[in-house]
Amino acid sequence: MGDYRKLHAWQLARDLVVASHPLIKRLPVVERYALADQWRRATYGVVLNIAEGASRHGAREFRRYLDIARGSLHEIETILELVLALGYFTQADLQPVADARAKCARTVYGLLRRMSTSRQSRSGIHEHDDEQHDMRRSGNPSVLAEHRRQISGDSLAFAHFVSSTSRTLRARAAGVNGFWRKFRPGSSIP
Numbered sequence: 001m002g003d004y005r006k007l008h009a010w011q012l013a014r015d016l017v018v019a020s021h022p023l024i025k026r027l028p029v030v031e032r033y034a035l036a037d038q039w040r041r042a043t044y045g046v047v048l049n050i051a052e053g054a055s056r057h058g059a060r061e062f063r064r065y066l067d068i069a070r071g072s073l074h075e076i077e078t079i080l081e082l083v084l085a086l087g088y089f090t091q092a093d094l095q096p097v098a099d100a101r102a103k104c105a106r107t108v109y110g111l112l113r114r115m116s117t118s119r120q121s122r123s124g125i126h127e128h129d130d131e132q133h134d135m136r137r138s139g140n141p142s143v144l145a146e147h148r149r150q151i152s153g154d155s156l157a158f159a160h161f162v163s164s165t166s167r168t169l170r171a172r173a174a175g176v177n178g179f180w181r182k183f184r185p186g187s188s189i190p
Contacts, residue, residue, distance in 0.1 A: 004054035009111050012104040013047035013069070016076070019100045027088060039079045045072035046104065059115055066112050073105045 004010050020043045027036045046069045053065025080098055083089050 002054065004051040007050060007054060007111075009066075009069075009104065009107040010047060010050045010054070012100065012107050013043075013050055016097070016100040016104050017043045017047055019097045020076075023083075023089060023093065023097060027083070031088070035079065035082065039076070039083075042072045042075040042079065045069065046076070046108075050108070063112060063115050066108055066115075070105070070108050070112065073101060073108065076101050077105075 020039060024036050024039050027039075049065045049069040049072065053062040053069070056062055056065065076097075080094050080101070084091060084094060
């Protein structure tokens with residue numbers, strides 16, 4: 001995909017690690033191997049998954065790693081709520097980390113959304129000219145009729161595909177069942 005260091009999401013995730021580090025060190029000793037370790041792994045998980053996903057081949061794998069990073073961002077949000085509820089930090093202490101997490105989360109969500117939109121456009125599912133889209137939204141009757149005709153044509157093509165596929169599968173199943181019938185117990189082998 002390219003150099004992950006140029007991704008704004010990666011840069012914000014790195015900032016999140018840096019902002020979290022001093023607070024993680026301030027957690028009580030009893031939390032060192034529980035909450036502190038989890039917080040550290042979650043922040044590292046965001047930045048590392050973005051980097052690893054960007055180095056993979058193909059957008060589908062990158063989206064998968066971005067999804068994992070998004071899960072880690074939710075985990076960090078929960079950790080921030082926990083340390084506040086447990087009284088380890090005040091809201092003012094956590095605000096820089098919460099802001100960094102929110103900014104990073106918005107960027108990762110936006111990147112996921114943009115990748116999903118471009119995938120749909122490439123597959124032809126939602127491909128349309130912006131001008132035509134605006135005309136459909138305006139309520140122009142002739143444009144709306146043309147749009148409905150296109151949709152119904154797509155629906156019919158899809159229905160035909162499903163119908164022919166199910167016929168093919170039924171025919172293959174019948175052939176397989178006929179083949180195995182020859183070898184039932186008690187039947188003579190040809």
